[in-house]
Amino acid sequence: MTEYNPSALEAQLQAAWEDAQTFAADDTGGEKFYCLAMFPYPSGELHMGHVRNYTLSDSIARYERMCGRNVLQPMGWDAFGLPAENASLKHGVPPAEWTQDNIAKMRSQLRRLGYAYDWSREFATCEASYYRWEQWFFLRLLKRGLAYHREAEVNWDPVDQTVLANEQVVDGRGWRSGALVERRSVAQWFLRITDYAEELLTGLEALPGWPEPVKTMQRNWIGRSEGLEICFQLEGGGGELRAFTTRADTLPGATFIAVAPGHPALSAVATQHAKLAAFIEAERHSSVAEGALAAREKKGVDTGLRAIHPLSGELLPVWAANFVLMSYGTGAIMSVPAHDERDLDFAHSYGLPVRRVVAPADGGSHDADTAYTADGQLVDAGDYSGLDSATARQRIAEDLTRRGAGETRINYRLRDWGISRQRYWGAPVPIIHCKHCGAVPVPEDQLPVQLPTASVTPLKEQANFYTVDCPRCQAAARRDTDTLDTFVESSWYQARFSCPDQDHAMLDERAHHWLPVDQYVGGIEHAVLHLLYARFFHRALRDIGLVPGDEPFVRLLTQGMVLKDGAKMSKSKGNTVDPQSLIERYGADTVRLYILFAAPPEQDLEWSDTAVEGPHRFLKRLWRLVQTQVAAGKTPPLPPVGELPKSVQELYRTTRAAIIRVGDAYAERRSLNVGAAAVMELCNAIARTAADSAIERAVRGHALRSAVLLLAPMTPHICQMLWQQLGGAGWVHEAAWPEAGEELAAELSEIVVQVNGKLRARLSVATDIEEERLCELALAHENVQRFVGRRKPRRVVVVAGRLVNIVLG
RNA sequence: GGCGCUGUGGCGGAAUAGGCAGACGCGCUCGACUCAAAAUCGAGUUCUGGAAACGGAGUGAGAGUUCGAUUCUCUCCAGCGCCACCA
Numbered sequence: 095m096t097e098y099n100p101s102a103l104e105a106q107l108q109a110a111w112e113d114a115q116t117f118a119a120d121d122t123g124g125e126k127f128y129c130l131a132m133f134p135y136p137s138g139e140l141h142m143g144h145v146r147n148y149t150l151s152d153s154i155a156r157y158e159r160m161c162g163r164n165v166l167q168p169m170g171w172d173a174f175g176l177p178a179e180n181a182s183l184k185h186g187v188p189p190a191e192w193t194q195d196n197i198a199k200m201r202s203q204l205r206r207l208g209y210a211y212d213w214s215r216e217f218a219t220c221e222a223s224y225y226r227w228e229q230w231f232f233l234r235l236l237k238r239g240l241a242y243h244r245e246a247e248v249n250w251d252p253v254d255q256t257v258l259a260n261e262q263v264v265d266g267r268g269w270r271s272g273a274l275v276e277r278r279s280v281a282q283w284f285l286r287i288t289d290y291a292e293e294l295l296t297g298l299e300a301l302p303g304w305p306e307p308v309k310t311m312q313r314n315w316i317g318r319s320e321g322l323e324i325c326f327q328l329e330g331g332g333g334e335l336r337a338f339t340t341r342a343d344t345l346p347g348a349t350f351i352a353v354a355p356g357h358p359a360l361s362a363v364a365t366q367h368a369k370l371a372a373f374i375e376a377e378r379h380s381s382v383a384e385g386a387l388a389a390r391e392k393k394g395v396d397t398g399l400r401a402i403h404p405l406s407g408e409l410l411p412v413w414a415a416n417f418v419l420m421s422y423g424t425g426a427i428m429s430v431p432a433h434d435e436r437d438l439d440f441a442h443s444y445g446l447p448v449r450r451v452v453a454p455a456d457g458g459s460h461d462a463d464t465a466y467t468a469d470g471q472l473v474d475a476g477d478y479s480g481l482d483s484a485t486a487r488q489r490i491a492e493d494l495t496r497r498g499a500g501e502t503r504i505n506y507r508l509r510d511w512g513i514s515r516q517r518y519w520g521a522p523v524p525i526i527h528c529k530h531c532g533a534v535p536v537p538e539d540q541l542p543v544q545l546p547t548a549s550v551t552p553l554k555e556q557a558n559f560y561t562v563d564c565p566r567c568q569a570a571a572r573r574d575t576d577t578l579d580t581f582v583e584s585s586w587y588q589a590r591f592s593c594p595d596q597d598h599a600m601l602d603e604r605a606h607h608w609l610p611v612d613q614y615v616g617g618i619e620h621a622v623l624h625l626l627y628a629r630f631f632h633r634a635l636r637d638i639g640l641v642p643g644d645e646p647f648v649r650l651l652t653q654g655m656v657l658k659d660g661a662k663m664s665k666s667k668g669n670t671v672d673p674q675s676l677i678e679r680y681g682a683d684t685v686r687l688y689i690l691f692a693a694p695p696e697q698d699l700e701w702s703d704t705a706v707e708g709p710h711r712f713l714k715r716l717w718r719l720v721q722t723q724v725a726a727g728k729t730p731p732l733p734p735v736g737e738l739p740k741s742v743q744e745l746y747r748t749t750r751a752a753i754i755r756v757g758d759a760y761a762e763r764r765s766l767n768v769g770a771a772a773v774m775e776l777c778n779a780i781a782r783t784a785a786d787s788a789i790e791r792a793v794r795g796h797a798l799r800s801a802v803l804l805l806a807p808m809t810p811h812i813c814q815m816l817w818q819q820l821g822g823a824g825w826v827h828e829a830a831w832p833e834a835g836e837e838l839a840a841e842l843s844e845i846v847v848q849v850n851g852k853l854r855a856r857l858s859v860a861t862d863i864e865e866e867r868l869c870e871l872a873l874a875h876e877n878v879q880r881f882v883g884r885r886k887p888r889r890v891v892v893v894a895g896r897l898v899n900i901v902l903g
Numbered sequence: 904g905g906c907g908c909u910g911u912g913g914c915g916g917a918a919u920a921g922g923c924a925g926a927c928g929c930g931c932u933c934g935a936c937u938c939a940a941a942a943u944c945g946a947g948u949u950c951u952g953g954a955a956a957c958g959g960a961g962u963g964a965g966a967g968u969u970c971g972a973u974u975c976u977c978u979c980c981a982g983c984g985c986c987a988c989c990a
Contacts, residue, residue, distance in 0.1 A: 771927035
């Protein structure tokens, strides 16, 4: 009997797959299935999170392939980014070299796991042949007005020395460095993602294959709110102030106006108002990031300006206040202390009046010390008194609109995406700044703007990089020395995998063949960053005809983290488990099976060193079962279902059930942990069944072949070998997914008998038994009688083929 | 503070449309094989009473709907995640 020797077997098969190019995708083939896992940053080390991510997607890809689909499963490298620069500083290795070394390491680690990638499509985003088209696309966006340059207050990461997008600031800290983010004014490039805000929001409804939490996070991030922009005239003809509100019904209760310290209306006043000027200046230098604002004490200064209430004509003081954001709405708000906690807070600090105009609709009372923020009924609100909040909002909006004192508006929390980074290791911004012509695009025939790899010096210090002539007027000019946010690369790589060898265009007709991605697999941490950017990019690409449809990813699986001792595995915590040593010990198949089996894909997986033994033992047992079967000679063919004797009926049924259950686990629910369990159950049933007669061997053979096919997407190496041993031809990954086969009619079925919903007996009865007779039998059962006794059942519920519930009065 | 997710044995988890709670696996107990160990195989394993048959309790807590609830509804509690002066 041959021993199960995973390492030899796996190495041999991996080489054979490679020689045969068996996972190359067909650009013209039939029903396509594009399966993609989020490509890794080449850190040089594969960790368990990667193994989980790639094993999930590989199992799905292999399953779809067995179902006859033309599968594309590519792999590449998200290769720009800071770690390469840091490594370069630390060890003196150029980023390009460091990155290439890491890619080589990780590629061989991935190969050792037996993933069915089409390696011919591999690319790294740091290659000029890739970012060249990113630069090209940036210029197209610029031409279409979707990219623009402006000085803006930005999030500045003092450790990484770069600007961060809002999405990259987490709790007031840089997402990578963890440093407290500062506010700075920097000239940089933006992409007009806000142009797509509405579409990105409504598009979520067309994504039933996305997890609800991810869609919710994106909805919150986009933050759509409908409201009214109200125009307040300043006293003495001093212009106007506009304020956005979602609660126009509370306008009668507005007692002051609050404006952001950076509001342009203040600059003229500040010249005459020292206290205000000081306040504005202090706020400008306050380095508090957005996330920390909420905890800050509310401060303000009366500007001396007075605004006219558009309903009452009353004069409202205008205050400069640090709790108003310049970057949302108009930078000015109407303050209604009675119905907004922040306003009330501020009013209390500065002794401003509180006017209650909304009362609970049910007539209940409300604590006067807190703001009543819910909808209700208007009181003491002039013409609007008595109306409910919704009606009042509508009426006030209509009235103000008619008088030109307001208009309905939709505001979004989403801001434009700042993409300039003051980093070396990234794709250069293809722009030349000219004193006379402004920001001039690098002509297309001069792309790519190559990142100079000879010297690892910041671009702004490399004169031979930035010294150029203006392409328009030939005067001396200066290249933009910023690089693009690395999230730009990952926003379109899924499209480029369709045609990575295309030298003459960003994308070609193959993108129309392969896109959208049918199944995307990755970590939930990208719920807003990468997944929102990629949806935006896809639409921008669509608008110039390069990709089909509106969405890049049809189905999304967000896998949970791999934890050890309750915390995410990480080097700093010292709780990592090295996949490499585990593979050496158990083989890739065991590692794959364990990581699929240990938890549902979407949930966090608590790593257990001992639990790995389970899947390993199972594979060894399966191996032995096949060896025993094969050693006993040729397996007879499966006879017609009707001829199966009692001794093998259970195994036949279990096999059939397993085929259905496992198929469903792969296709519908992607709950591969349950699929793996069902195959284990099947193998237990095989081991329980005798192998003496020809018919027993025939049914066992059928069960074993099925088990091997069901398991093949998860543990491809061992299954390839067992498939051959069982007489299967060719690659198991090209074999057809098994048919469940004819259902075996049962003569007897087991019926559960309950009394008052409690299980009291089980009956084995003829499947076609009449309901009346079944009830008789159930009632006659000894143990049922003990509970029913002389009492007369009030009711008997019968669920055909399943149970009888006898309800006593 | 808002929104969302999750609570099931010693542990990871299963229960597809409201119908046998605990599949599958880890761990543990006992046994077989062995000089011994490893490996392997067999029996058992929610708690509790009982030798057993057979009971009692039981899916975070409490209520509700139902003949019947891990599953549906409501109110709590706990943990996690996201967002958060967004007007």
